[in-house]
Amino acid sequence: MNSKEKILSALRRNTRETYEMPDLGALQGITFDDPVAQFVQKTTTTAGARLVEVHDGDDLNALIRQAYPEAHIFASNIPGIQADMNPDTVGDVRELMRVDVGIIEGRIGVAENACIWIPQAMREKAICFASECLVILLRRSQIVSNMHEAYALIQQSDEYFRQYPFGTFISGPSKTADIESALVYGAQAARGVTVCLID
Amino acid sequence: MSTIHAKRAEEYLHDEAVALRHDATFFGVRQKRDRMAQALPEWEQLRDAASQIKKHTVTHLADYLEQFAANAEGHGVHVHWAQDADEYNAIVYDILSSHNVKKVVKSKSMLTEECHLNEHLEAKGIDVVETDLGERILQLMKLAPSHIVMPALHVHREEIGDCFREKGLMENLKSQDNPTQVPSDPNDPTFLTFVARLHLREQFAQADAGMTGANFGVAETGDVVVCTNEGNADMSTSIPRLHIVSMGIEKLIPDLRSLAVFQRLLARCGTGQETTVYTSHFRGPRPGGEMHIVLVDNGRSSILADPEHWQTLKCMRCGACMNTCPVYRRSAGYSYTYFIPGPIGINLGMLRDAKRYADNVSACSLCMSCDNVCPVQVDLSTQIYRWRQRLDGLGRANAMKKLMSRGMTILFNHPALYTTTLRFSPAANWLPSALMNSALNPWARGHLMMKFPKKSFHQLWKELEKESRNQ
Incomplete structure (x- = not known):
């Protein structure tokens, strides 16, 4: 027997009583009368991100540059977004560590914790983490109340993980409290996040 | 006859400021957890579900x-x-x-x-x-x-700052296009985190x-x-x-x-x-x-076969049991002999090698706070209690406590002896304090020896009964 067979047979041998899977249908997660308002509040407080409301007719590129006037290198592969670097075509992935602002797309917003579901939609996902600052585009209509709803959408969808086998929830900038519990934004990954809420 | 945990904890508590800060830090995390729990009406349902899912999965x-x-x-x-x-x-x-x-x-x-x-x-x-x-x-x-x-x-931040300076981490500041100035507090957590950021990003690039x-x-x-x-x-x-x-x-x-x-x-x-x-x-x-x-x-896979302890397999390593544990908060991680401290660490250590890690089972007051915060409802303190019952079999029982248990067994099984002993116990109050509160008396550690009351509960009860009959 190889190790796999030995481990599996030990587990089967050592299992005594078995238990049924509970009915999760009875579990009702917290919901909000106005999930968008709750999402905005969580994003700008606990998550420590900025939020820009974008309406029809606004120039998204101008708003992004306005949010980061000091930035030099912008990176994105989203059609219509002006960028100096493209995570689909970048030669050495380490190049993305020089990016000032990475612009990416979120697909689900979660009101209870400001998480944004970001399925990998670019060749190099390093843009989501290595960029100094991150701009996440999200549609208002994509905001749900809680993680149960978010995972139900992910489970039902066949579009995520298809092109690239990775997806992540991001809630604000990278942070740490490892030195004397002092909260510091900008640990190893993005130091700042701006969420652009689009109609 | 103290355990290694008890001895190390005693040493740790010598520096009162350090111990108080450790206690406050982790109790702060526990309080934050409480606020999270109270904000969700479905909290207990979530814990039930988590426990049941894990029970199902591990079986x-x-x-x-x-x-x-x-x-x-x-x-x-x-x-x-x-x-x-x-x-x-x-x-x-x-x-x-x-x-x-x-x-x-x-x-x-x-x-x-x-x-x-x-x-x-x-x-x-x-x-x-x-x-x-x-x-x-x-x-x-x-x-x-x-x-x-x-x-x-x-x-502490000073130690971290000294370590970063000694290991040359500050060099990365110079290589920046826009070098960051060292702030007036060179051990400021924000500054040190930034220094670590530069250092670690260099490591990611080289790996x-x-x-x-x-x-x-x-x-x-x-x-x-x-x-x-x-x-x-x-x-x-x-x-x-x-x-x-x-x-x-x-x-x-x-x-x-x-x-x-x-x-x-x-x-x-x-x-x-x-x-x-x-x-x-x-x-x-x-x-x-x-x-x-x-x-x-x-x-x-062996833990699964243990009818008393298999539920430790539900643990998802969140650390909540440590943060709430009054013993962990006041003795810190290094007092334990297993690499995972706190209530879950006590149990996992015993499952790894009961004889070797038996010192940690004393690090529990059986307050059961850990059971109440555990998100997957592991009965941590009950398990610690069970390990204590097995100590004698492992040859790791405390000899003095064994002796006392034997004495108490005799005392409690012989009512006449019990009553006589109780009647004479206030005499102990007259012993000189230097003797009663000496290091030899384990009941006088960390506080003064109690005073025996003049009348026992039994006596008071009998008197009350007599009084009510007379009324």
């Missing part, structure tokens, strides 16, 4: 592991199986050496601590860099973690491989889910092309629906946050990359 673990491995392999992941720490270390070294890896960046994994992977790899000449800030601080200072989630909170642990494995999809606040697991797997996941076999859950329950509980319980900043799902190798998952047993 069907072989089936779920097969499903998980088949799905991961279907996505092009190499899945390895390790029965113990040696096999695990050998597998990881083989993968690294066959890819000619010189430097590996690692996000936090208690499993690699359990198996002493870093020492194994370093002995073979591979540079292992921990990338969680707390873990990196400890690695540079050559210290062990004192907590499983917040491993370095016992280290040939990235290693992560796994908070959850999802059987239905083959996903490995890793939760961090710093984004270090993601940096470790976005720059180097080789990704190795180390996963204890008990980390499995059935599906994404279950994951929602655990994702909601993990950060709320562990650090008092609604979520970690990053919850990343790895379902296969990166374009042009390679992904390996090493599934590690190392004693877990």
Whole structure:
């Protein structure tokens, strides 16, 4: 027997009583009368991100540059977004560590914790983490109340993980409290996040 | 006859300021957890569900592991199986050496601590860099973690600053286009975190491989889910092309629906946050990359057979039991002899090697606070109580307590003797304080010896009875 067979047979041998899977249908997660308002509040407080409301007719590129006037290198592969670097075509992935602002797309917003579901939609996902600052585009209509709803959408969808086998929830900038519990934004990954809420 | 834990705790408490700060820090985290729990009407339902899902999964673990491995392999992941720490270390070294890896960046994994992977790899000449800030601080200072989630909170900023300066981390500031000035407080946490950021980003860029642990494995999809606040697991797997996941076999859950329950509980319980900043799902190798998952047993399958302790397999390592534990908060991680401290560490240590780690079972006041905060409802303190009943069989019972128990057995089984002893007990009040409160009397440690009342409860009761009859 190889190790796999030995481990599996030990587990089967050592299992005594078995238990049924509970009915999760009875579990009702917290919901909000106005999930968008709750999402905005969580994003700008606990998550420590900025939020820009974008309406029809606004120039998204101008708003992004306005949010980061000091930035030099912008990176994105989203059609219509002006960028100096493209995570689909970048030669050495380490190049993305020089990016000032990475612009990416979120697909689900979660009101209870400001998480944004970001399925990998670019060749190099390093843009989501290595960029100094991150701009996440999200549609208002994509905001749900809680993680149960978010995972139900992910489970039902066949579009995520298809092109690239990775997806992540991001809630604000990278942070740490490892030195004397002092909260510091900008640990190893993005130091700042701006969420652009689009109609 | 004190245990190692009791002796180390006593030493630790000599520095009152340090001990008070440790206590306050972790009680603060416990209070944050409470606020999270109180904000959700469905909190107890979540805990029930989490416990039931885990009970179901660990009692069907072989089936779920097969499903998980088949799905991961279907996505092009190499899945390895390790029965113990040696096999695990050998597998990881083989993968690294066959890819000619010189430097590996690692996000936090208690499993690699359990198996002493870093020492194994370093002995073979591979540079292992921990990338969680707390873990990196400890690695540079050559210290062990004192907590499983917040491993370095016992280290003070001055020590961290000194360590960074000594190890040359400040050099990175100079190489910046726009050098950052050292602030007036050179040990300011924001500044030190920035210094570490530059240092660690350099490590990510130089590394040939990235290693992560796994908070959850999802059987239905083959996903490995890793939760961090710093984004270090993601940096470790976005720059180097080789990704190795180390996963204890008990980390499995059935599906994404279950994951929602655990994702909601993990950060709320562990650090008092609604979520970690990053919850990343790895379902296969990166374009042009390679992904390996090493599934590690190392004693877990034997725990399943233990009718009294199998439920420790439900644990998801959030650390809530440590934060709430009055003994942990006042004795800190290094007082324990197992590498995981606190209530869960006491139990896991006993399951690893009961004789060797028996010193830790004294580190519990049976207040049961841990049982009440545990998100998966492990009956931690009841299990510690059970271990204490087994100490005599292990040859690790405290001789003085054994003697006292024997004495009390005689006393309580002989009512006449009991009554006589009780009648004369106030005489002890007349003994000189120097004798009663001496170091020889264990009941007078940390406080003065109690005064025996003049009348016993029995006497008072009888008098009351007589009075009420007379009325």
